[in-house]
Amino acid sequence: MIRAVKGTRDLLPPATAVWNHVEAAARELFRTYNYQEIRTPILEETQLFTRSVGEETDIVMKEMYSFVDRDGSSLTLRPECTASVIRAYIEHRMDQWPGLKKLYYIGPMFRRERPQKGRYRQFSQIGAECIGSESPLVDAEMIELSLEILARCGIEGARLLLNSVGCPACRPAFVAELRSRLAAVKHQLCADCQRRSETNPLRVLDSKLASEQAVIETLPRITDHLCAACREHYTQLQEQLRLRDIPFAENWRLVRGLDYYTRTTFEVTAPGLGAQNAVCGGGRYDGLVELLGGPSVKGIGFAVGTDRLVLALSPKTAAARVDLYIAWIGATYPAAVRLAQQLREKGLRVELPHIEQKLGRSLELAAKLGVRSAVIVGEEELASGQLTVRDLSTGAQKRVAEADLVQHVQAAVPG
């Protein structure tokens, strides 16, 4: 048997209905915030990610699905979408479009991580980017939007974690200090963190290893080393969140796994997800457009992990119900076909069996499929113009005039 590739999953019904519901709710919310959809290719040139995400990050060092194409170029299945959106922004000269560029995307990303609950090698994100402003007001609206997606989908107990990682004016001095402090405690760190303490010291703060927590607590904190402009931005963002009644917890260790972040970084956690409890991550990337060869334009974005969002929801979701089953017998099939057409036109979910069955078998099968009611289209019923409708949960039967059937079934469907 050929199985799905490790770390990838088939999404089957009824779970796919939950996915569609979540994505539709997100699309509707984006519309109300005046965000428009962008669809970029899943394949990109490898250097797009090595340059933007950063050579020293886990994503680029260990997790990308890259391959050499037949013409010798190196391509990568996108591990995230911000870099792709910025590439498209530059390529299509979107800086010349009026106003802020408010874009959203929905789709699969690929990272070769160690699979576990809530962590997959192909996973899906619902993300947004707002390009063209450095205002903390934009950051606050972005955070509000990300939390609203989770709330609309029914996530309870979401927690917002907030940090500022500074900018090119203040971060280098801080990183230098962190590096020298790390050098002094290096022997207490794991091999990975020993390497990071030289190549990418901020990432040491991300470590979840129990044995390293005590020493990390003694390290300097970037929020104590922000320049005046970054401090002001961070203070204003917090004021803006309070204005919107958005509670948050500051977390000085929230540096996130990608190099391009500046100033604001945030993460949202949800209960019930175990170790992989981050359902959304985001941040500001004021240098990214320039880094990729575009104009000096600043932006901020976030991505919600759809797999985790659905995981956090799933106990509450019920399978979709079929509204009507049409039981036909022999010569009445043509009438059943026409009836199904009429009912489907009205938006009803109709099951028309493709083989003839004894009435008893037919109704048994309909009940198994979770159908609400069945209509019996027999020869006698057609001749009299009175169809029999049976409620499959109570067994109650009713004669309904053919002309009234659509209305009758519609009235029985809740919502």
Ligand code: AMP
């Ligand atoms: P990131 O792009 O790393 O900032 O991640 C944003 C969000 O995507 C995270 O908060 C997760 O919800 C989700 N995510 C990231 N990596 C994975 C993965 N391997 N499997 C499932 N979801 C993921």
